[in-house]
Amino acid sequence: MKITRQREVIFEILKKNRNHPTALEIFDQAKKVLPDISLSTVYRTLKDMVVHGEVLEIKFEGESKARYDLNRGDDHAHFKCRMCGKVYDVSLMLPLDLVGFKVERVDVYIYGLCPDCAQKEVMA
Ligand SMILES: [Zn+2]
Numbered sequence: 044m045k046i047t048r049q050r051e052v053i054f055e056i057l058k059k060n061r062n063h064p065t066a067l068e069i070f071d072q073a074k075k076v077l078p079d080i081s082l083s084t085v086y087r088t089l090k091d092m093v094v095h096g097e098v099l100e101i102k103f104e105g106e107s108k109a110r111y112d113l114n115r116g117d118d119h120a121h122f123k124c125r126m127c128g129k130v131y132d133v134s135l136m137l138p139l140d141l142v143g144f145k146v147e148r149v150d151v152y153i154y155g156l157c158p159d160c161a162q163k164e165v166m167a
């Protein structure tokens with residue numbers, strides 16, 4: 044696969060930002076490095092990186108826009124806090140039933156409250 048400058052820039056943005064940005068947020072940052080980049084190029088590049096397994100596309104229920112994360116090859120799940128909306132990476136142990144299987148991607152979505160918001164709910 045061709046390594047383009049756009050790809051490198053998007054890769055670096057995702058590497059630095061572990062907050063699971065949307066394509067639009069990635070575009071805003073990419074523009075600072077590549078002023079000529081278009082939103083459709085960002086979408087196309089992301090799509091390509093997802094197909095090649097470099098990037099994970101994360102779609103939470105009720106969110107119209109996908110978020111993106113590097114596929115770090117670890118088995119991580121995504122936890123979304125329903126109060127503050129932050130997305131956290133949580134590590135995951137794959138079940139022993141999967142011994143012998145070659146897992147290529149893990150998509151686990153967990154919904155609830157982060158520790159800060161859970162505390163606030165108790166006090167409210
Ligand atoms: Zn929260």
Ligand SMILES: [Zn+2]
Nearest residue numbers: 112119121132
């Ligand atoms: Zn993640």
